Amino acid sequence: MSEPRAGTTGQAGPETQDTAARAAGLEGSVARLLRVGTYTAIGLIVVGVALMLATGRSPLDLAPALAPERLFDDLIRLQPAGFLWLGMIVLLLTPAARVALGGIGYARAGDRPMALIAALVLVVITTGVVLGIQGA
C-alpha cells in the first residue's frame, strides 16, 4: 500500500495541477532554506566547539553574555563565544525565516488565510523576543 503524501490532491484538473505544482515549488524552497540555515548554524557551532577545545575552555566555564556589538570583533579574534553565539542566532532565526518564506509564497499565490497565519506566527515570535528583552 502506498504511503499518503501531503500537500497534493488526488485527482487533478489543470487548475489543480497548477496549484499542486506551486505548492511543490514552495515546499522545495522552504526545505532548501531549512537545510541551508541549519547546516550554516551547525558549521558555525562546530568551529566554536573546535576553538573551545583548542583554547581549553570547558562547557562548565561561564560564557560571555551575548553582546551583539561585540560579535564581529569576537569572530575576527577567533573567540569561541563569537562563533557559538552567531551559530545559535542563525539556528533560532531559521524557523522564523521558513515561516516568512512560506507566508510570502502563499501571499503570491493569493492564499490570504495562510499568508495571514504566517504573519501572525511571526508576530508571536517577535512578541516573545520583545517580552524577553523587557524581562531580561
Added chain:
Amino acid sequence: MDVAVLMLVGGVGAGIFGSLLGLGGGLLIVPLLTLGFHLPLREAIGVSLVCVIVTSGASAGIFLERRVANLRLGMTLELFTATGALLGGLIAFLLDERVLAGLFSALLIYVAVSMIRPRTAVASPDADARLDGESLERATFMDRLSGPGYRVHRLRAGIVGSVGAGVASALLGIGGGLIKVPVLHVVMGVPLRVATATSNLVIGITASTSAWIYLIRGGIDPYAAGPTAVGVFVGASIGSRIAHRVDLRALRVLFTVVLLYTAFQMLRRAAGVQ
C-alpha cells in the same frame, strides 16, 4: 576526558536514542545535563531547546522535499504551538526549579509507561475523504488543510492540543512531539507518517519561540549548548541510518528502565534531596 568531549559524546548518545525511538533528543538532554553535568535545570532546558531546533531543522527539510510533511497544516498549528511556547517560556522563569524537576519527572514516567503499554488501535484516516476532482481554489479552509487520502478533522481540538504542546515544550525543553503526533494522528485523523513529519516541522517553531526568551534572559549557555548540539546532530544522523538494523523491542525495554531511573533521580531533585 575533556568535559566538552564528554558532553559531545552524551549528545551523540541522546541523538541516537532519540532518533531510534522517535522521541527527539530533548527528553534525554535535560537529565544528561542536570544529573550528569550538574547544570542548573533551567539552563539545561535552554540547551535542550537548541538541540530540538537542530534535529527539527535537519529532518524537516527532508520530510518537506519528500512531500510527507503537510506544510499548510503545520503552519496553521504553529500559530497555536508558538502561542503556547510564548506563554510557557514566560512561565518557566517564574517557576521554582524544583517544580520544573517535578514536572519533568512526571513527563518521564508518562513516556516510560507509554513505551511499555500495548499499542491500542487508533482511528484510521478517512480514506474516502480526498479532494477527488475538486479544485483547491474552490475548497474550504479545512479541505485545503487536508491531503490525499485523508481529511483533517477536529481542528479546534488540534488547536487546544497544540497550545498544550507549546507550553510543555517551553517548560520542559522538549519538542512537544509526544503531544503533537497523537493529536494529529488520533484526534485529527492525519496518517501517522504525515503526522510525524508535520510534527517535526512544527517543533522547530515551537522550540525557537521559547528559545528566544531563554537566550535573551541568559538561559542558554553557548559553551554547554555548542558541544551538546553538535553531538545531537551527529547522533540523530547516525540513528536514522541504523534504525532498520536495531532490535527496537529490546531497546524499548532498556530505555524504559533508563527513563524510570531518571524520573526517580529527578523526583529526588524536586524533593530537594540532591
